[in-house]
Amino acid sequence: MANLGTDRVKRGMAEMQKGGVIMDVVNAEQAKIAEEAGAVAVMALERVPSDIRAAGGVARMADPTIVEEVMNAVSIPVMAKARIGHVVEARVLEAMGVDYIDESEVLTPADEVYHLNKKEYTVPFVCGCRDLGEAARRIGEGTSMLRTKGEPGTGNIVEAVRHMREVNGQVRKLISMSTDEIMTFAKELGAPYEVLLDIKANGRLPVVNFAAGGVATPADAALMMELGADGVFVGSGIFKSDEPAKFAKAIVEATTHYQDYQLIADISKGLGTAMKGLEISTIAPEQRMQDRGW
Amino acid sequence: MIKIGVLGLQGAVREHIKSIERSGAEAVVVKKVEQLAEIDGLILPGGESTTMRRLINQYGFLQPLQQFSDAGKPIFGTCAGLILLAKEIVGQQEPHLALMDIKVERNAFGRQRESFEATLAIEGVAPDFEAVFIRAPYIMKAEANVEILAKYNEAIVAARQGTILCTAFHPELTEDDRLTRYFVKMVEDVKKELAY
Numbered sequence: 001m002a003n004l005g006t007d008r009v010k011r012g013m014a015e016m017q018k019g020g021v022i023m024d025v026v027n028a029e030q031a032k033i034a035e036e037a038g039a040v041a042v043m044a045l046e047r048v049p050s051d052i053r054a055a056g057g058v059a060r061m062a063d064p065t066i067v068e069e070v071m072n073a074v075s076i077p078v079m080a081k082a083r084i085g086h087v088v089e090a091r092v093l094e095a096m097g098v099d100y101i102d103e104s105e106v107l108t109p110a111d112e113v114y115h116l117n118k119k120e121y122t123v124p125f126v127c128g129c130r131d132l133g134e135a136a137r138r139i140g141e142g143t144s145m146l147r148t149k150g151e152p153g154t155g156n157i158v159e160a161v162r163h164m165r166e167v168n169g170q171v172r173k174l175i176s177m178s179t180d181e182i183m184t185f186a187k188e189l190g191a192p193y194e195v196l197l198d199i200k201a202n203g204r205l206p207v208v209n210f211a212a213g214g215v216a217t218p219a220d221a222a223l224m225m226e227l228g229a230d231g232v233f234v235g236s237g238i239f240k241s242d243e244p245a246k247f248a249k250a251i252v253e254a255t256t257h258y259q260d261y262q263l264i265a266d267i268s269k270g271l272g273t274a275m276k277g278l279e280i281s282t283i284a285p286e287q288r289m290q291d292r293g294w
Numbered sequence: 295m296i297k298i299g300v301l302g303l304q305g306a307v308r309e310h311i312k313s314i315e316r317s318g319a320e321a322v323v324v325k326k327v328e329q330l331a332e333i334d335g336l337i338l339p340g341g342e343s344t345t346m347r348r349l350i351n352q353y354g355f356l357q358p359l360q361q362f363s364d365a366g367k368p369i370f371g372t373c374a375g376l377i378l379l380a381k382e383i384v385g386q387q388e389p390h391l392a393l394m395d396i397k398v399e400r401n402a403f404g405r406q407r408e409s410f411e412a413t414l415a416i417e418g419v420a421p422d423f424e425a426v427f428i429r430a431p432y433i434m435k436a437e438a439n440v441e442i443l444a445k446y447n448e449a450i451v452a453a454r455q456g457t458i459l460c461t462a463f464h465p466e467l468t469e470d471d472r473l474t475r476y477f478v479k480m481v482e483d484v485k486k487e488l489a490y
Contacts, residue, residue: 005409009427016340020304094407
């Protein structure tokens with residue numbers, strides 16, 4: 001008898017992506033460039049985050065035509081984004097056979113109070129987090145993979161660094177705590193107690209945690225691996241650079257060999273201009289994507 | 295002690311390392327070609343086969359891996375690793391390492407939503423192995439020199455050809471080390487033989 005959509009199957013899929021790079025693409029052509037460059041998966045979107053930021057207005061799930069086009073173009077897994085709390089967008093993507101759904105703050109939230117109950121789905125989910133409380137709440141709801149939120153579409157790594165350090169620092173603190181201190185820690189973090197007990201018992205998060213939100217160069221990707229990321233999402237960084245194919249390959253290599261600095265120097269030569277970055281303090285508070293999600 | 299490497303270019307490397315250690319052998323992550331000289335056996339982990347192949351080419355692993363196998367040293371491929379080992383892949387012009395006389399189909403059970411767990415009987419390993427299949431391939435055809443170790447609904451999902459072992463599923467995602475121990479035994483036997 002076959003059991004579909006178990007935790008092992010859903011979390012295991014993300015385990016297979018470890019050490020890899022997941023790239024945002026908006027059409028079949030970009031998807032093929034990403035696959036050829038060695039991406040472990042692609043995220044099918046209507047617009048990359050920096051264009052979403054520039055366009056303003058409401059950002060929704062991509063047109064299913066685009067998602068389908070990307071699914072037909074490559075043999076690697078295809079992910080797609082649904083709005084936070086948008087049950088129907090998520091169900092539509094699941095029905096289409098998308099391999100992973102990102103319940104994403106890059107899109108305009110559909111619900112300002114509740115996230116999806118991700119345990120009910122056969123398809124696995126990835127969710128963003130800035131600290132252990134947020135990570136544990138998403139795990140409690142059934143996410144099978146985490147990523148830092150960073151600040152999407154900025155090409156500025158500072159927020160992703162903050163979020164990765166925060167989560168990993170709090171995990172280390174939790175592991176060193178005695179069990180009688182954990183309930184109060186759960187209260188402070190707004191985290192489900194049982195999830196924290198599980199993390200303490202196993203000495204690590206129960207799902208993989210990738211870096212996302214601001215990766216623009218091979219060195220940025222390697223930095224996030226150094227800080228303990230299991231892999232890297234690159235949104236606007238690749239297809240907003242001068243030479244996407246070269247850039248994509250270089251980011252894949254830097255992620256695999258993140259501690260081989262000579263190699264990172266070599267692959268970073270002559271890559272052309274990276275995407276133009278944004279200083280975080282110039283973004284109006286209501287434009288910050290990382291504050292979406294609860 | 296036996297030393298077993300796990301090809302660490304991408305994928306579920308850590309899980310295999312832990313399983314090897316629990317099975318009483320020394321484990322090492324292999325990221326550079328030179329490291330192949332210091333190990334007795336190698337595991338090709340699960341992950342994305344297209345990504346691994348690109349990195350194998352990039353760092354000149356292709357021939358050294360084939361030579362490693364030709365020298366009689368055992369290799370165990372899981373999921374993506376099985377695809378790397380096959381001589382024929384449906385829909386692809388060229389195979390990767392081409393070390394096993396098998397024809398495989400990628401994502402043969404479907405996409406992620408069709409991924410599943412099932413209990414399998416594996417010849418010589420376990421009558422009740424909890425197998426986790428994730429966007430898994432299967433073996434459509436195996437030559438007579440390939441020993442079929444397990445089937446799921448008529449599809450071949452575990453096989454052995456001399457010193458090469460492969461599974462379409464992920465033993466590394468469970469706490470069940472019986473397959474890893476089987477492989478460690480293969481490596482030990484070969485090491486004894488090579489010592490003569």
